Amino acid sequence: MRRRASNNTPSIQVQGPSSVTAGGAAFDLAYGMAAVEEDILAQDIRLTFDADQLEFVDFNSADESKFVVVDHAVKQPGQLRILGVHVGKGQTNPNGTLLKLTFKARASATQGNQTIAFALTTANGEGVESRLPSQSFMVRISAVSDKRR
DSSP, X not given: OOOOOOSSOOEEEEEOOSEEETTOOOEEEEEEEESOOSOOOEEEEEEXXXXXXXXXXXXXESOTTTEEEEEEEEEETTXXXXXXXXXXXXXXXXXXXXXXXXXXXXXXXXXXXXXXXXEEEEEOTTOOEEEEEEEEEEEEEEOOOOOOO
């Protein structure tokens, strides 16, 4: 197992827009990890969100030479599980953006803040599992403005 010097705590990183419009265009979240010093073989990513407000649309690997999704499942509305493996240099350098997750605010969404929560369990090549601290991403949903008069 290789370690890199760091004073940072390993973490889930999520970036995306601060606000979206109900019934508007899809929006993307960039998901990844930071300050992970151990080699990582696999990830079990669990997302939870209010399915009455947000719709999960799709996901794509940011770089399939580094991270590949091998399975995903929607257990029930608002609960998504993604299983991915690190390949090549992605095993020894698992940090950075790994996935693009696409969501959409439903047309019936109410105005206000919505949270997408991320939980992550990683496994190294020896099968030893570790949990990273959970991370939440908040997006504000704005009402559709009526420009007709």
